[in-house]
Amino acid sequence: MSNDQIPGYTMGEDSVQEASISMEEFEQLKQSVMFTEEDEEYLQEAGDILESQIDDILDVWYGFVADHDFLVYYFSQPDGEPIDEYLDRVRDRFGQWIRDTCDTPYDEAWLDYQFEIARRHHRTKKNQTDDVDAVPNIDLRYVIAFIYPITATIREFLDDGEHDSDKVDAMYHAWFKSVVLQVTLWSYPYVHDGDW
Numbered sequence: 001m002s003n004d005q006i007p008g009y010t011m012g013e014d015s016v017q018e019a020s021i022s023m024e025e026f027e028q029l030k031q032s033v034m035f036t037e038e039d040e041e042y043l044q045e046a047g048d049i050l051e052s053q054i055d056d057i058l059d060v061w062y063g064f065v066a067d068h069d070f071l072v073y074y075f076s077q078p079d080g081e082p083i084d085e086y087l088d089r090v091r092d093r094f095g096q097w098i099r100d101t102c103d104t105p106y107d108e109a110w111l112d113y114q115f116e117i118a119r120r121h122h123r124t125k126k127n128q129t130d131d132v133d134a135v136p137n138i139d140l141r142y143v144i145a146f147i148y149p150i151t152a153t154i155r156e157f158l159d160d161g162e163h164d165s166d167k168v169d170a171m172y173h174a175w176f177k178s179v180v181l182q183v184t185l186w187s188y189p190y191v192h193d194g195d196w
């Protein structure tokens with residue numbers, strides 16, 4: 001599925017507000033997670049390996065959410081009924097996110113879109129993209145905690161039997177750094193002005 005066919009995916013579109021930090025500040029954040037140009041290259045290689053496995057990866061992640069009612073809650077109406085269409089539409093954008101995570105270097109459009117993803121998890125914009133009446137906000141503690149499952153579960157997909165363990169390790173660490181970087185950006189709307 002190409003980008004412009006993914007409902008609600010708006011990276012690079014005029015509707016996306018400018019990032020709340022400059023590219024220079026973003027550069028410093030990258031340095032703070034030890035994210036280098038080498039990591040950018042490892043992520044590109046990871047993207048080649050992951051592309052054909054995106055559906056299987058999403059099955060693992062969605063399975064993890066499905067196994068925990070307190071996580072399905074965020075895709076549900078306040079009365080507790082999960083909204084299948086919402087789950088499906090987000091799944092397509094999640095698949096594109098795997099591609100975008102591996103599509104380095106990250107440019108301004110990418111940085112702008114991180115703040116959009118942040119708003120979509122937060123009450124400032126959750127539910128609007130898919131016009132659903134789900135619960136209004138995703139609690140930040142789960143977004144942060146997800147760094148681990150979203151990272152740990154990717155390793156078996158990177159390890160496709162065609163790369164030595166040092167290479168798999170390098171791609172894995174590049175992925176880990178990127179997820180930490182992104183979740184850090186996504187925490188922005190949850191933090192008091194001046195404290196982030």
Ligand code: HEM
Pocket residue numbers: 008009010065071072074075090093094097117120121125126127128129130138142143144146147150179183
């Ligand atoms: C949306 C990734 C944590 C629930 C999304 C999207 C991505 C994503 C890529 C779609 C962005 C777009 O619209 O283009 C992630 C990652 C996480 C994380 C990488 C942590 C490392 C969580 C958690 C929950 C959650 C903990 C709660 C179970 C949702 C929901 C949406 C969403 C409900 C739709 C938001 C909307 O209404 O627009 N997530 N997510 N996410 N995510 Fe997450």
